[in-house]
Amino acid sequence: MVAASKKFLARAVLRSRIGRAVVALLAATAVAVPLMLGTAAPASAHCDSAQGPVATAARDALAEGNVDLVLPYVKADQEEELTAAFNQTVAIRDSSAEVRELADQYFVETAVRLHRVGEGASYTGLKDDVEISxxxxxxxxxxxxxxxxxxxxxxxxxxxxxxxxxxxxxxxxxxxxxxxxxxxxxxxxxxxxxxxxxxxxxxxxxxxxxxxxxxxxxxxxx
Structure with a gap:
């Protein structure tokens, strides 16, 4: 009976708007990295850093509710995609602490990935503890x-x-x-x-x- 209740609750969450959005964000984050592995140019540790300028600007944009703070770090033809990711994130990030963490990570990853694509460089995920010269x-x-x-x-x-x-x-x-x-x-x-x-x-x-x-x-x- 308990197991059946858990399954019912899981289905209900997945059918909800927030649940679908979270699943979509998870899928997008999981797919983004493998898709970028084939890009030719070498990765830059500085730009891929979780403490780098692009990731910092992305977090500032979320904190201020202003996507313009991070748009300068991507090409003009990437603004629409990054803005869409921003709107998706903002729409659900206040649902819970867990959703906020996941949604924010998705947006930061998206911003850095698009920045790297704009450089013609590869992206293999955010790097922590990057040693800066x-x-x-x-x-x-x-x-x-x-x-x-x-x-x-x-x-x-x-x-x-x-x-x-x-x-x-x-x-x-x-x-x-x-x-x-x-x-x-x-x-x-x-x-x-x-x-x-x-x-x-x-x-x-x-x-x-x-x-x-x-x-x-x-x-x-x-």
Whole structure:
């Protein structure tokens, strides 16, 4: 008798407007990730982060009841889909704490997924505890403070250290060749020199690259 009552209650919930909406949200969330796995470009941990700018904007939009707070993070032709997801979420999120958690997660996932699609990148779900590089942390600090000083400081420090280390490797390889002239030591010296030049070229390419997420490293190789 108890089991029959539970089944009846479950059917009633599923037939209700809220129940159908929750099931639809569950289905959409479950299907979204597999559909995106085949996209070619690599994922960006920063944009996929549960604490990233897109997810944060999505939560702010829900808190303020204003979808415009997150629309700037998707392409113009994606606004309709994201707005529809927002309206679905808002319509049911006050039903219960459990429904709110599920609905909010669905909307945040949708916002981040559409953002990644707009970049031509893959989406494999929100990432928790994403490790942010010092340079990216400095970039966020600069954006918050309205000054680029912190970014310059971090990049200058890292670039100086890396160039010093790589050039020291070149000098070490040259010294080894002078101390023991052979094809093998000459090859190591040539490799060190070419890798140093390649590193400089990659930096130049990155500096002059067009703005965009997940831009592949370009430039000519040796």
């Amino acid at each position: 010092p340079a990216l942390a400095a970039a966020e600090t600069s954006l918050e403070q309205g000054t680029k000083d912190q970014v310059f400081k971090v990049l200058k420090r890292d670039l100086r250290a890396e160039l010093t280390d790589r050039f020291a490797g070149v000098l070490e390889a040259r010294e080894a060749e002078q101390g023991d002239p052979s094809v093998a030591t000459a090859r190591e010296r040539a490799e060190a020199e070419l890798m140093f030049e390649k590193y400089i070229l990659e930096i130049e390419t990155a500096v002059n690259a067009e703005p965009g997420h997940d831009a592949p490293a370009g430039g000519e190789g040796h």
